[in-house]
Amino acid sequence: MPVFRKKRLFIILCGIIILVAMIGYSLRDRDSLTMPEKFINDTVGWVQSVIHTPVSYVASIFSNIDDIKNTYNENQLLKEKLAEYKSLIYEVQEIKEENEELRNTLDKSDSLRDFNPIHATVTSRSPERWVEQITINKGEQDGVETNMAVITAEGMIGKVQAxxxxxxxxxxxSGFDQFNRISATISREEGNDDIFGLIEEYDKETDSLLFKIIDESDTEIEEGELVVSSGMGGVFPAGxxxxxxxxxxxxQYGLTNTALVEPAANMYEINNVIVVDRLLNGQEDVTAEEEDAE
Known part of the structure; x- marks a missing residue:
């Protein structure tokens, strides 16, 4: 019995030695593999490819199904947005037709809101006057005149200076001072009176335009109300x-109120602008020239 145990321990010890030797042999740097290693590697690779191919196929099917669902949902959302867009187009068209009909009824062919857009691109911007002035590539040859309003898609950014x-x-x-004024109004819904005033200057401490209220009323001004041009200054169109x-x-005397107005447009990132040529002035000039010719 003790001899049998010794033999068993000897065999286990020899097996451990052989296993360690094989591990050490397999871990050393070699340029080529042995035949058993090649056979094992090829067998394992083949089994992996056999299992991977159907699994990948099934996974791609589920992925395609998810993509189809997402595409369907996005398509439905786009259809809804397109329907809303079409309804807005129809609504705007009806408003235009109604407006034109009202003008014809009143025998009035022009409006304070009418203007001719002159598209322009910002060509330069001085680092010293980055938030005060820009230069655009349209001038007198394109019909641009001083004091014309300049806007972007977000809102008004300033006026033509020279x-x-x-x-x-x-x-x-953002470069306006007390010598620059814009006739403006706080636009309200139907049934509420608009509040008129003047945009007088830009306050750098609050990063806001100062809107001095001329038409004082008992109605309180609420945060978030829109301020638009009134068209009463003679140069800028309304709206x-x-x-x-x-x-x-x-x-300090409590007689007048000044509203702080956050500009709608970004004064730092300006690339493309529209110079607003008010049609009412142009129509009056044409009429005056025709009368002089007669």
């Missing part, structure tokens, strides 16, 4: 988006 034949300088709202009210500050 013009040359093929370029113009635009003074940004140009300027910004939103963030706060109202009374003067």
């Amino acid at each position: 013009t040359s034949e093929f370029s113009s300088h635009v003074q940004l709202l 140009l988006m300027i910004g939103t009210v963030t706060d109202v500050i009374p003067d």
